[in-house]
Amino acid sequence: MPNHSVRTLLIACCVTALLTTSVVAEADEPPPQAKPTLVNRLPAFHDLVRADAASLAALPTQGDSLSLFKTVVGPQLGLNDVAMTLGAKGLTPAMSQELLIPDLTKSANELVRGLAAWQLTQAAKDADPSAGPEQREALQRQIESQITWLTEGTPLEIPLRRLLMVLKESPAQEAVAPLQGTIAQIEIWAIDTVHREWFRLYNWKDQVRQQRGLTRLCGTWQWSIHNHQNHREEKTAVIFAPAGIASSTSPAEITVLGDSVYLRWETRAGVQEDSLLFSGEGQRLEGTFVNTAGGWGSITGKRTATCVTEGGGKPAPSPRRQHH
Known part of the structure; x- marks a missing residue:
């Protein structure tokens, strides 16, 4: 075999070996781990407003806002537990x-009302000035059927009546510009209401757990503490205030899950965490502590x-917890 053929064969073999080694090495390497990021749990409210426009536009004359929440809105917005709880029967x-439940019901109704107002603004934006009077008349009828419901306890009466007046009195081509500011007023209220009530409902379970935890902890406790850093023993009284009553000496954070209790104390001396069990x-x-x-x-x-x-519903003053 000529020398140049031998060299060519050797080079080809080396290249093949290198490529094979590279592929094997890549296969052995673990896949890169995704970097941790903050989770965005906020639903696509705008998409829901579009998808359920007909149901929202029919409220309250052809539907019930709470029923719509339990069957459609709640599940679509990641609030299944709230929807099921509101639909539960036989609660004492x-x-x-x-x-x-009363606050939950009120918040769910308010969320749906905000979505309905949001849908109304989208319908007003989508109204084509060049279209026939049917589209404008349909929008007028929707406002007339919803105005009492949407304005009860809200600042929407003036902008809604202005919107209705412009739709009735102004020609289609002249109505577009005056409507923009009015629609924006309604939309701002709707978006703010939807986000506020969604966060209330989304955090509802945590609030219930917090109330249960505070109720279970409430009272006076005698704690015996052993600090392994200096081998000191200490006894101290800890008073947990009733749920709903703030105290400057309460822990900065209390979490109770089942029998597990986590307390975080924040003072000028630093931070301390207690991990306990009922x-x-x-x-x-x-349990134990670390600071x-x-x-x-x-x-x-x-x-x-x-x-x-x-007397007066105020708890006894609580001594500040300190482990020396």
Whole structure:
């Protein structure tokens, strides 16, 4: 075989080997991990307004806002738990109060009303000046059927009546410019209402958990603390205020999930975190603490008094927690 043929064959073999090694190496390498990012949980409200325009435009004469929320709006906006809770039957008065059903119902109705106002502004924007009077008349009828509902307790009466007047009195070509500012007023209220009420409903479960946790913790506790940093023992009283009553000496954060209790204390001395568990039918708390001063150790707590308030509904002053 000529020398140049041998060289060509050797080069081809080397290249093949390098390519094979490269492919194998790439196959062995783990895929790059996605970088953590903040999650965007906000639904596409605008798409829902478009998709459910007919149902929203028919309210309240041809539908019920709460029923529409339970069957359509809630599930589409990631509020399935809220929709199912509002549709639950046989809830006792105590359970309804604990689950904040009256506030939940009000917020759901307000969310749907905001969506209906938003849909109305989209219909007004989509109105074609060159189209026949049928489109304008349909919009007029919608405003007339919804104006009482949309203006109850809202600042929408003036812009809605102005919009209705312009649609009735101005020729199609002349109505476009005057409508823009009026439509914007209604749309701003609608968007603000929808976002505000959605966040209330989305955070509802956390609020219920917080209320339950505060109710379960409420009372006076005698805590025995052992700091492993300096091997010191300390006893201190901790008073948790009733739910709904703020206290400057309460933890900055309280999370109760089942029997697990997380407390975060923020003071000038630093931050401290307690990880505890309920035991003894909720009359004891046991766990550990760690703080930014390097302290760490165990906590054993025993309830010494139930949740009682003094005159005027104010809780007894709570001593600030400190582990030395």
